[in-house]
Amino acid sequence: MEKEKKPSLYHAIKLQCLYCDKTSLLKKGNFLEFVEGCPHCNYKFEREVGYFSGASWMITYTVAALAAMISGGIMIWKFSDQSDFVIAGIPAAFGGIFALLFIPFGKSFWMYVDHLFHPLTKADQLDSKGN
Numbered sequence: 001m002e003k004e005k006k007p008s009l010y011h012a013i014k015l016q017c018l019y020c021d022k023t024s025l026l027k028k029g030n031f032l033e034f035v036e037g038c039p040h041c042n043y044k045f046e047r048e049v050g051y052f053s054g055a056s057w058m059i060t061y062t063v064a065a066l067a068a069m070i071s072g073g074i075m076i077w078k079f080s081d082q083s084d085f086v087i088a089g090i091p092a093a094f095g096g097i098f099a100l101l102f103i104p105f106g107k108s109f110w111m112y113v114d115h116l117f118h119p120l121t122k123a124d125q126l127d128s129k130g131n
């Protein structure tokens with residue numbers, strides 16, 4: 001590779017290609033799936049099968065659990081007169097919804113951190129069919 005590209009955290013937060021900011025990471029009409037790769041940079045986003053499973057386990061679930069714990073603390077602190085079902089149910093629902101909405105951001109942050117430590121190589125390039 002001629003000049004080493006650096007991934008951008010700002011582009012990752014915007015759910016755009018980490019290098020060129022021209023390609024959306026998300027498939028059209030699907031909030032949870034990423035496209036194969038960036039045609040401008042010619043690299044594939046999912047480096048190997050199961051690449052994003054670490055994003056789910058280490059980032060998304062952790063953030064969702066923190067959101068549920070914080071909202072649970074707020075429920076106990078501010079709404080302690082409510083029933084136990086409400087005090088437990090609202091944080092559980094909030095954590096689940098937050099996890100669902102956070103999935104693409106967890107994946108893009110996972111990619112960003114991975115690319116900081118493992119820069120692009122020839123093996124990361126899309127083939128002629130875009131795979």
Ligand SMILES: [Zn+2]
Pocket residue numbers: 017018019020021022023038039040041042
């Ligand atoms: Zn790109």
